[in-house]
Amino acid sequence: MIVRKLLLSDRGSQLFFAVLLATTVLVPLLNAVVPDGSMLHLPNYSVALIGKYMTYALMAISVDLIWGYCGILSLGHTAFFALGGYAMGMYLMRQIGTRGVYGDPVLPDFMVFLNWKELPWFWQGMDHFGFAMLMVVVAPGLLAWLFGWFAFRSRVTGVYLSIITQALTYALLLAFFRNEMGFGGNNGLTDFKDLLGFDLQAQHTRIGLFLATAIALALSYAACRYIIGSRLGRVVEAVRDAESRTRFIGYKVENVKLWLWTFSAVIAGIAGALYVPQVGIINPGEFAPINSIEVVVWVAVGGRGTLYGAALGALLVNYAKTYFTAALPEVWLYALGALFVGVTLFLPQGIVGLITKLARNRTTS
């Protein structure tokens, strides 16, 4: 009831759900129902590509929630994305079983290669889907909670906080590169075969993953929208705009931040878990600080503090990236940098801000 009222009062969110619904219906239809030879047929790899974009949109929403609404600029959010991804990757690894190169029924190939005799403790239970999915949420959530507990309690804010988030993801990057960590080192986790018994290459599995991503995106969006529309959402924005005022009227600002931050990290983790089976690999490169910065650019380009703007930015920037990295690969990083500077200087509210301004001018003139 309240959610419906909220969504109806917000044009951008309506549009977001309309587009998401249309995509969710059309993509499987064009892929599975429209015959192979037809112009309108959507190949399998496109289904996975669109699914991947949707995990990016999910990631962007997670960053927008804490940056756009609470003013916490995280430059390390893909740490949570990658942890969720690794949790999923570990499950997929254990599904390979004897089909690996070394044919060990329990140990993944890289462990046999390292001459390990048994499964490390943190791999135990990861062959159970339910437990692995729990870890998708718990691993990033717990890390975020611990990090936030220390950072927010000691009142680290602004640039300093951003820097330590960056340090966090960088530290994890270095750690996951090490073979002894037990996460496949440099190569990460790959060569996945199936998920819940469904062949990952099969068309219906692709569609299933795509639908799961669409549902996760819709639910996460609705949850974020609910939070933002609640009194808690107003407190969150109050923290962003006047933190000490919020304290003096009796809110425990640390707890507000900690809660929102952890929730945001969990969404990032879910995005990572959905990403991995659709791209077929997770490696330490996902922890790279540049990835986290890219997410911030998506949100800035789309327009922060709107949620749907973040999703839009994720799609547009990644579309541009796909185009650039194919046509002019060496230019992409410069283009990304230029985009960020340009948006910061000329479009502080991003594309969404620009559109609202144009629309307002049209109605007033």
Add this chain to the structure above:
Amino acid sequence: MIGGRFLGQNRRSAAPRLDLSHNIILYLEGISVSFDGFKALNDLNLYIEAGELRCIIGPNGAGKTTMMDVITGKTRPDTGSAWFGQTVDLLSLSEPEIATAGIGRKFQKPTIFPNHTTFENLELAMAGDKAVWKVLFARISSEQADRIDSVLRTIGLSDKRNVLAGSLSHGQKQWLEIGMLLMQSPELLLVDEPVAGMTPQETERTAELLVSLSGTHSVVVVEHDMAFVRSIARTVTVLHQGSVLAEGSMDQVQNDPKVIEVYLGD
């Protein structure tokens, strides 16, 4: 003007209850604060009676704002003690705990939430359980909405109810901030320079408002505007170099040679 105490809420579950049995609401004893060796407060002693309206004056840098920082938990003193009534040790509480215990503060520079409406600003300040889960599912009851509207009338902003607070005039922001204090239904209000930058009419309204609040609340006002202080003050405390220089009625204080020398003389 409505300035009464609002429906009693049970909001002192964490801290011990406010005990006013000796009729003193605030004790500051031997408070010293230094910043890099500079003593902003130097053995400050101050007592505020329940229901009193106290004005604090003193030259720039006398330590007035620092004193409020100590009371509200923003700054921890090097020495001294600070008690709220007989039982609440302010030095052991955090800012939100002190706010919940019943001390509201208006900052020297008006700080409101610019991207929320006037109504929402008051809603956020409203006394009640401010734990994350409670706030996530909080609904405004019709009594609460009525109460917000009554505070809006008190501070004269009824017609600005749904306007973004950032677009209010300077004086209106000051009132809104006082309104936010009222929503907390505090026992003690600390008001730092409420009339700075106000027009004479606004100043007059503010004086009325503060006077109407005293009695049911204890109010401590820091102000430089002497005419304003004269119009509201019963007891004036003069702060100088971090400690109390003189205390008494406005006339007593104004005729005190020490005060004339350091403050009113120039």
